[in-house]
Amino acid sequence: MEERRTLMDWVWRLLLLLWALSIIFPVVWILFQSLRTNAEFFQDIWALPSKLHWSNYTKAWIGYNVGQSLVNTFYYVGVSLVLGTLLTTLNAYALTRMQFRGRTFIWSLIMLSLFLPGINALVPQYILMKTLNLTNSLTGLIILDSFGENVFFLMLLGGFMSSLPKDLEESGFIDGASLFQVFWRIIVPLSTPGIVTVAIFKFLGLYNNFLGPLIYLSDPSKYTIGVNMYQANMKMQYTSDWVTMFAGVVIVMVPSIIFYMLFQKRIMAGATMGATKG
Template sequence: MASEVAAPAVLRSRARTRRTVPPGERVVGGVSQAVLIACTVVVVLPFLWTFMSSFKTSAQVLQSPFTLPDRLHLENYVNAWTQAGIGRFFANTLIVVGGALVLTMLMGSMCAYFLARFRFFGNRAIYLLMVAGLTFPIFLAIVPLFFILQGLGLLGTLPGLAITYSAFALPFTVFFMVPFFRALPESVTEAAAIDGAGEWRTFFQVIVPMARPAIATLSILNFVGLWNQFLLPVALNPDTSKYVLTQGMAAFAGTAGYSIDFGALFAAVVMTIIPVLIVYLIFQRALSGSVVVGADK
């Protein structure tokens, strides 16, 4: 009986709480939702249009760009993968971006841990130089990089391009990993040292698992940036057989002139976007976990 009496009171209190929301908060919430909806439309609609156009012929794309295709022209994907060479460019990109990402996350996390946990002369200067690397425009380093890679015999090679990618992604990784490692309790490393673990074992078996959310987040951000890199491969990768996707897409769109196969071009664009979506979906849970960890701290 008491519960039946208390139920209306609880409902009235909840209704009163909903009614007492300040008008300013409602306005801010409405504006925020409207902005989010607009941003979603701006991002999603072009992708949907590109996906729809990838199943059309060139004539249908030019004559009726906003209508549905008469049928699914799957040969566009076959033509893009074989005739346009997207398959070869795709494999080259996976090698370069995969190698650069592994090298960046390994070297970046080790460097950030060393700068965050150890005190030595020049520690602050090294960290500030890493931060300064974020402000250095890529195009200013193109000429020196060209001659450095040429001198090392790495110009126009996939390993040379992967090392260059990693060098430009390293400052960003270190900059965001150092505060994370500084926030970890020192008692964890002290306990590992008491158990007889050395610095290498402590880092790989204790610190890296604790830093998994931050590593996953930076892996996504670095992957997107490296996957979309255009200026570095254009300047440092002149061998057409070693083109990455951004170079291959530009060559495919530029050399065809007015006879370009728009259906195959849109199919190539879709195949370029899909890996980024897959990587984000795989690491989405870890990305959400990093936000929760950051909020708890």
């Protein structure tokens, strides 16, 4: 029997449709503007391009040094993603599967940190990075983001691991496996869905990270894509070359859009995984 739709169902559908359009429309508008000339843009910002000017993308790639900033971003994101995900997996395993004195106290401190604004850590973090000569360094930025554990990811993966049967580890120990072998050969394979979900959210967060690179990087040749486009935007008050700027924005969006298309189901599943596991 077909379920009848109420008036509120249609109202919610309409609201969701309007919300989706409010997100899609600016992206489509930027795409069209990136294919116009500056004269056409200032004449009418809502008109469609009379001719597709793909040369704007070449100008953005060369003029804004988009290629180098993408290389910097992929290095920063790639290494931080691998190292950070590994550390999160180790921490989640230690705090959820191992029994040791002080474990409850550590979890209490972690939960307490949820109520502390992250902006408060900027000054002591910068002083520490400056003292260790890690400022203006992509490697230093990687160390900061990899070892700075995210409580949300730790709780998400910890909730997934805590739902695994304890008998699996006990069987491994009986068979003579070490603690690391149990972790690597039993827990990690079974926790793969949770680890992949955490890795996806980490990638999106790292790729879109702006404040950290802006604070710690001062050499333009080391800028990540977010800082690079911010500096390009600052130049608009002198050049007003908006169509090239829009072309650069489109180039920047492509990797994250492709990533989302490839892992869409994983991202949607990960949004509710913490509520169904643990």
